[in-house]
Amino acid sequence: MKTVTISGGTGLIGQALAKKLQEKGYNVKILTRNPSAVSEYEAVYWNPAKKEIDADKIADSDFIVNLAGENIFRKRWTKSQKEKILSSRINSTRLLTDLILEEKIKPQAFISTSAIGYYGSEITRNLFTEKDKPGNDFLANVCVAWEKEAKKVEPKTRTVIFRIGVVFSKQGGAFPKLTFPLTFGFINSLGSGEQFLSWIHIEDIVNMYLFAIEEQNIGGVFNAVSPEVVMFNYFVNEVRKIRNVFQLPNVPSFLIRLFLGEAADAILGGSAISSQKIIKEGFRFRYSTLKSALENLFRL
Numbered sequence: 001m002k003t004v005t006i007s008g009g010t011g012l013i014g015q016a017l018a019k020k021l022q023e024k025g026y027n028v029k030i031l032t033r034n035p036s037a038v039s040e041y042e043a044v045y046w047n048p049a050k051k052e053i054d055a056d057k058i059a060d061s062d063f064i065v066n067l068a069g070e071n072i073f074r075k076r077w078t079k080s081q082k083e084k085i086l087s088s089r090i091n092s093t094r095l096l097t098d099l100i101l102e103e104k105i106k107p108q109a110f111i112s113t114s115a116i117g118y119y120g121s122e123i124t125r126n127l128f129t130e131k132d133k134p135g136n137d138f139l140a141n142v143c144v145a146w147e148k149e150a151k152k153v154e155p156k157t158r159t160v161i162f163r164i165g166v167v168f169s170k171q172g173g174a175f176p177k178l179t180f181p182l183t184f185g186f187i188n189s190l191g192s193g194e195q196f197l198s199w200i201h202i203e204d205i206v207n208m209y210l211f212a213i214e215e216q217n218i219g220g221v222f223n224a225v226s227p228e229v230v231m232f233n234y235f236v237n238e239v240r241k242i243r244n245v246f247q248l249p250n251v252p253s254f255l256i257r258l259f260l261g262e263a264a265d266a267i268l269g270g271s272a273i274s275s276q277k278i279i280k281e282g283f284r285f286r287y288s289t290l291k292s293a294l295e296n297l298f299r300l
Helices: 010-022 079-101 138-151 176-180 178-185 202-215 232-243 253-268 276-280 290-299
Strands: 003-007 027-032 042-047 063-066 111-114 157-164 166-168 200-202 220-224
Touching: 003 010, 003 253, 010 027, 010 111, 010 202, 027 111, 063 079, 063 202, 079 111, 079 138, 079 253, 111 202, 138 253, 157 202, 166 176, 176 178, 200 202, 202 220, 220 276, 253 276
Parallel strands: 003 027, 003 063, 027 042, 063 111, 111 157, 157 220, 166 200
Antiparallel strands: none
């Protein structure tokens, strides 16, 4: 039985991935600051901020999946919160990569995480691929530093990094927030509505991590987004048609900035991101169109 150790295993993607891996017959370990709070899997203590980890308990890991990081929308982006967003990603990744470099753990693969924020929040009509240069805003700089930490172990083990788009799940994340107005019988767009929405269904992102575990020949950076990239206005219109609700005027950009501050850039901006690289490796999306994803999510 292969063992997969997951950091960030109590988050949205981590929980879904752990369940999928267990169903597939993998032994799952979860890195957590509070082991007593994890009951379904073997919990292993770590605290990246204090550089603490029970390394001996993950020495048998065949694969390490690194999903840890502070939610970027948890709080307003004060100076201290921005430092927390960055350090939570760097410290957790570094703690794991140091163990690999020191050969205290010898996984067959290190599968880490980044985000499409790598490309910046400026609205453009370009279709970004993994070969494109990073943007120059806060989230882009975070992603660059995050990926740099993960790439340190490339000489030691197969390394995969996923730049994740907006994850659509009924269980949490952005989707319930974007569709919250449905509770009151309407839907509306945000800002200009002309920003791109590079999204991915929760099942597809989980299957993508599983693909990275099982396909021994893949390595490098991959965009984790659906093949169908849409504008925000299109997303709202599709929701309106499926749920048969009223569409109200867009929420003005200045109101979003008033409530979120600098973090509003991550919502009001957005670029088109290509998923062709992972498709060429043989990955097949279950939900490749927005309509199919929405119909599935609204049935749940």
